[in-house]
Amino acid sequence: MISLVRYLAADVLRGQRFLAPMLVFLGVLGMLFSYDPGPQLSAFSGSAALIYPIGAWLAVVVATSEDVVRREITVVSAGGWPRVLTAVAVTAVVFGLAFAVVATVWAVVASPRPYTVPQVLAGLGVHGVSVLLGIGVGLMFARPVFDAIGRTVLVVFGVVVMTYPLGRHTPLGWVLDTLGHNQVTLSALWAGLVGAALVAGAVVLGVRRV
Amino acid sequence: MSGYLGVVLLDQVSKRYGRGQWVLRDLTLEVSGLTVLTGANGTGKSTLLKIAAGVLKPTSGRVKRPASVGYVPERFPSDVKMSASSYLAHLGRIRRTAAGDVLERLGFVGSLTAPMSELSKGNAQKVALAQAFLATDLLVLDEPWTGLDPAAAAELVSMLEGRTALVSDHEGHLASATRVDLAGGHVTIELSRVVGLEALEALEGVRSVLSRGSSARVVVAPDRSDQVLAEALRLGCSVRSVR
Numbered sequence: 195m196i197s198l199v200r201y202l203a204a205d206v207l208r209g210q211r212f213l214a215p216m217l218v219f220l221g222v223l224g225m226l227f228s229y230d231p232g233p234q235l236s237a238f239s240g241s242a243a244l245i246y247p248i249g250a251w252l253a254v255v256v257a258t259s260e261d262v263v264r265r266e267i268t269v270v271s272a273g274g275w276p277r278v279l280t281a282v283a284v285t286a287v288v289f290g291l292a293f294a295v296v297a298t299v300w301a302v303v304a305s306p307r308p309y310t311v312p313q314v315l316a317g318l319g320v321h322g323v324s325v326l327l328g329i330g331v332g333l334m335f336a337r338p339v340f341d342a343i344g345r346t347v348l349v350v351f352g353v354v355v356m357t358y359p360l361g362r363h364t365p366l367g368w369v370l371d372t373l374g375h376n377q378v379t380l381s382a383l384w385a386g387l388v389g390a391a392l393v394a395g396a397v398v399l400g401v402r403r404v
Numbered sequence: 405m406s407g408y409l410g411v412v413l414l415d416q417v418s419k420r421y422g423r424g425q426w427v428l429r430d431l432t433l434e435v436s437g438l439t440v441l442t443g444a445n446g447t448g449k450s451t452l453l454k455i456a457a458g459v460l461k462p463t464s465g466r467v468k469r470p471a472s473v474g475y476v477p478e479r480f481p482s483d484v485k486m487s488a489s490s491y492l493a494h495l496g497r498i499r500r501t502a503a504g505d506v507l508e509r510l511g512f513v514g515s516l517t518a519p520m521s522e523l524s525k526g527n528a529q530k531v532a533l534a535q536a537f538l539a540t541d542l543l544v545l546d547e548p549w550t551g552l553d554p555a556a557a558a559e560l561v562s563m564l565e566g567r568t569a570l571v572s573d574h575e576g577h578l579a580s581a582t583r584v585d586l587a588g589g590h591v592t593i594e595l596s597r598v599v600g601l602e603a604l605e606a607l608e609g610v611r612s613v614l615s616r617g618s619s620a621r622v623v624v625a626p627d628r629s630d631q632v633l634a635e636a637l638r639l640g641c642s643v644r645s646v647r
Binding site for chain 2: 197198200201204205208209210261263264266267268269270271272273274404
C-alpha cells in the first residue's frame with residue numbers, strides 16, 4: 195500500500211495539477227491572515243471554511259491524475275480496484291493533512307496572540323476535519339463513480355457551494371459554529387467521523403461502480 | 405485443456421456495458437499456455453482481455469486468475485509526465501519485483517529519465533511491455549505489437565515463448581499459439597457421463613473443454629457443433645444441453 199501511495203503521490207506532483215488548488219489556498223490564506231483574525235480558536239474559522247473546498251478540489255486532482263488507461267495498468271499491477279481506490283483516498287488524505295498543517299501554522303504565526311499547545315492541536319484537528327469532509331465530497335463524485343470530469347466538477351462545486359448556506363445543518367457547519375464561539379467541542383469529532391465515513395463510502399462506491 | 409489446469413479461467417462469462425448490447429455471451433475459456441484471441445473489430449477482444457486481467461468485472465460468470473498478472477492496454481497513453489525509469493521503478497516496488505532486461509531486449513532507444521510524453525510511440529509501447537513483464541504468472545496483452553519495429557516485434561514473439569499469455573493478435577505474429585476466434589459466436593455443449601474427453605478435445609472447431617468429475621462443458625465453433633455433438637453421442641456421453 196505504501197509503494198502504491200508513493201507512486202500516486204509522485205504522479206500527482208509530476209502532473210502539476212495540484213498547483214492550482216495549492217496557489218488558491220495559499221493566496222486566500224494570505225488574505226485571511228493579513229489582519230488580526232481574532233481570538234485564538236476563532237482565528238481558525240476562515241481557514242477551516244477555506245480548506246473544505248480545497249480538499250474537494252485536491253481529491254478530484256488525485257483521483258483523476260492518472261488517465262483511464264494508465265489507471266487500468268495500475269489496477270492490474272496492484273492486484274485490484276479496492277487496493278488502488280483505497281490508495282487514492284489515502285494519498286488525498288495525506289495531501290489534505292499537509293494543507294491542514296500549513297493552515298494551522300500560518301494562523302499561529304500570523305496571529306498577534308500567543309497560542310498554547312492544546313490550541314495548536316485543536317487547530318490541526320479542525321483543519322483536518324474540514325479537509326477530510328472536502329476530500330470525502332471530492333472522492334464521492336470523482337472517477338470511477340462519475341466518469342466524466344465535467345460532471346464531477348459541476349456536482350462537487352454544487353455540493354460545496356450548498357454547504358455554506360445550510361450552516362449548522364452540515365458537519366462543516368458544526369465545526370465552524372464551535373469555532374465561532376472560540377472553542378472546540380465534541381461536534382468537531384462527530385464531523386470528523388462523518389468525513390471519514392464519506393471517504394470510506396467513496397471507496398466502497400467506486401469499487402462497486404467499476 | 406481438461407479440468408482447471410490453466411492459470412486463467414473464464415467460466416460462462418458475459419458482459420454488457422450498462423443496458424447496452426451484450427459484448428460477450430456465456431464465454432468459457434481456459435488459458436494454460438500461449439493463447440491468441442482473434443476476431444473482427446467489435447467482437448469483444450479488448451473487453452475479454454480486460455476481464456481476464458481484472459480491470460473489468462463480468463456482468464455474469466466467474467473468473468479465476470493468478471496473483472501476478474501483467475497487462476498491456478490497446479493504446480498506452482502519450483501524455484505521461486513521469487519518466488520511464490521512475491514509472492518502472494514505482495511499478496516494480498508495487499509488485500515487489502525488480503525490473504528485468506525487457507527494454508534492452510526490445511531495443512529501447514531514448515532517454516529513460518525524460519517524461520514519457522516525449523517518447524516515440526514505439527518506445528512508449530516498449531515501456532508498456534516492460535511493466536507487464538514484471539508479472540510472473542500471466543500476461544494479458546492487447547495488440548502488443550502496435551508501434552514496434554520489426555526487430556522488436558520478432559523479439560517480443562521469442563519473449564512470449566514458454567509464457568502463459570492471452571494475446572490479441574490481428575497480424576498473425578504467433579502462428580503456433582492456441583487460437584480462439586471470437587467472431588461468429590460459439591455453441592456450448594454441456595455433457596454428463598463423459599468418456600473419451602481427449603478425442604473430443606482433438607476435434608476440429610473445439611475451442612475449450614472444461615471438465616468437472618464426470619461432467620464437461622465443450623465450447624465449439626457454430627459451424628462444427630453438429631459434428632462435435634454427433635461424436636460426443638457416438639462416444640457414449642449424455643448431452644444435457646446445447647446453447
